[in-house]
Amino acid sequence: MDSLLIKGSVPLRGEVTISGAKNAVLPIMAATLLTTEPCVIRRVPRLSDVQFMGQILTWLGAQVRSEGDTLRIQARKIQGAGDYDLIRKMRGSICVMGPLLGRLKQASVSLPGGCVIGARPINLHLKGFEALGARVTIEGGYVHARAKRLAGATMFLGGRAGSTVLGTANVMMAAVLAEGVTIIESAACEPEIVDLARFLTAMGAQISGAGSPTLTITGVKQLHGAEHEVIPDRIEAATYAIAAAATHGEVTLRGARAEHLRAVLDKLADAGVGIERRGADLTIRRPGRLKPVDITTLPYAGFPTDVQAQMMALMALTPGISIITERIFESRFMHVSELARLGADIEIEGPSAIVKGGKPLSGAPVMASDLRASAALVIAGLAARGTTQINRIYHLDRGYENIDGKLRQLGARIERIEES
Ligand code: EPZ
Secondary structure, three states, rough: OOOEEOOOOOOOEEEEEOOOOOHHHHHHHHHHOOOOOEEEOOOOOOOOOHHHHHHHHHHHHHHEEEOOEEEEEEOOOOOOOOOOOHHHOOOHHHHHHHHHHHHOOEEEEEOOOOOOOEEOOHHHHHHHHOOOOOOEEEEEEEEEOOOOOOOOEEEEEEEEEEEHHHHHHHHHHHHOOOEEEEEEOOOOOHHHHHHHHHHHHOOEEEEEEEOOOOOEEEEOOOOOOEEEOOOOHHHHHHHHHHHHHHOOOOEEEEOOOOOHHHHHHHHHHHOOOOOEEEEEEEEEEOOOOOOOOEEEEEEOEOOOOHHHHHHHHHOOOOEEEEEEEHHHHHHOOOHHHHHHOOOOOOOOOOOOEEEEOOOOOOEEEEEOOOOHHHHHHHHHHHEEOOOOEEEOOHHHHHHOHHHHHHHHHHEEOOOOOOOO
């Protein structure tokens, strides 16, 4: 397994281009199953999760062709069932269920396992499918949904942690071909849901309220092919912004959408980070000492859970006490013990981490555990004195395109060690 070797204490300087959003492109790829016509998706990030999704669509019978950062997908004839264990490897692929149910009126997928950040249930996805008239059964580790017809319905998709992003995506994709009107209350408002709705609308779907907690979908008979450019990845942009602040650098994020990052930019400004917006570019600089901030993760437009770990790395470097509370997932503090190996002083109290920041970090060998925890370790390693080796970086390659190349471009002393 590959690892990253980082020689820290180098300020990041220069500009980095933000890639297409992983969490938008995965459901958009799944949505191409809803038509027999060709679809073209642009600004597709080169990520292992995207490759996995391509393999799943191919397994289902679609033709998937990748040309640089463009994907051409045509699902002329597809199967709705099948044993594809890839689902277990990548939770995001659960979102093929909605389009399969919408198009074929049946879908069977292996139950997505939990992961290091939590149990990852899909009860809300299934609640939405049943509201549309599907019969859902769970047998032998598979979940099956079947319907004679799908009829529009009004449903509430809020769970114990608020809205569900992929649940909203899945039910929306099943509803676009249902008969009648579907209203999803407590729908997820993330920009990735808005991007998916834009793609579905380009395919001929009738959707209103995307980005608000009430989504209205009027079913149509069929959908046609479409072209779409994926939004930039707000989580990648936040990660580079925090890395710039952590290393006393100055970095311009090319193509970032500040309007998707309001909660993150608000907290960075509170901490004393300099932020300058010029059109679609954002320049992040670290003028001087930072101040500790308290963070609670919430559904969008609140502070994103996918930036919690990265912010904790920054607060570990910031003199004072910061309290970081995780309200979305039940165990998303895997990075705490690894940050401690670099010298961070963090105590977990239930859903909160109390960060006693300001001690200088020193490099050490650490282990990546999940995608965003790994990003936090990269940030800490870039700021630490000495050398940090991060093992199992396949976690990083799931969600960050060419992260070592982009960081080298910003002056970081980082190299990828490929294990034979
Ligand atoms: C999406 O996961 C993202 N993944 C996650 O990003 C992100 O952290 C998450 O949304 C929250 O923003 C993709 O889009 C591929 P949820 P998703 O359903 O949709 C509970 C990353 O690092 N819940 O919004 O699976 C769930 O347990 C990844 O890029 C139910 O209870 O998350 C959690 O506590 C990590 N029942 C909360 O809701 C359900 O049926 C939010 O989960 C579904 C979810």
